[in-house]
Amino acid sequence: MYEFLNQNQLYIVLVITMLIWSGIIWYLVRLDQKVGQIEKRLKKDE
């Protein structure tokens, strides 16, 4: 793996963009859960 990435350095850039992308997605998923909980609580109130 290390050798491959060292030979094909463009893939390092790919991994790095994917890391950032996964961070943003993780944040969105958590936010989605939070909003879902709020919706549930709202429904209970009605």
Next chain:
Amino acid sequence: MRLIKYLSIACITFVIIAGIAIPMVPQPQSWLEFPIIPGLEEKARNIFFHVPVAWVSVLGFLFALYYGFRYLRTKDLDYDMKSVSSAGLGMMFCILATVTGSLWAKFNWGSFWNWDPRETSIFILLLIYGAYFALRSALGSDEVRARLSAVYSILAGLTAPFFIFIMPRIVGGLHPGAKGDTAGSTPVAQLHMPPNMRVVFFIGIIGFSLLFVWLLNVRVRAARLEYQLSKKEN
């Protein structure tokens, strides 16, 4: 807000495409060619992603400072929500900058972690803001939590520019812009970038900053709803 959303999507999409697709050649002749930077080669493209992420983490901490200050002035809990949301975003981007930087370091400097001044300072920043969230979760009442964390976020936010912009420049290190490095003496860590790389780089900075504003806006709206609900239920 709608403009911000579309602009951030457009900027980041542009940076991903331009940053990866533009070929690197030894002697660039046109705007659609990047020069090969010795020692970095293709890895130079990481600048377009790693540096804006680090920049956004500073932005998050500075926004947390500003809203903490506004909270103390107005005692309006809305500012507390804004403050903690931007600190959370800053923390997330700080972790991303650490992880991406660490991977890049493995291939450029031979090891995932080198205790380079900039690595050391981002590590300390992570500790400082880790303590911020620990502090918040330890306090029960809304007002006390808001007041204490506003004070903490001001103190912590004041150290952030020092750790990110000043400390890594005073001592010698591996990052560009460290002491003794004559090539990169510009504000954020960068190399002597040719104009076309610089354009892509700054569009990246703008795109990620706008993404931050967008994420912060959604996060704050969720926090507001949650607060209103808990007030109604009690």
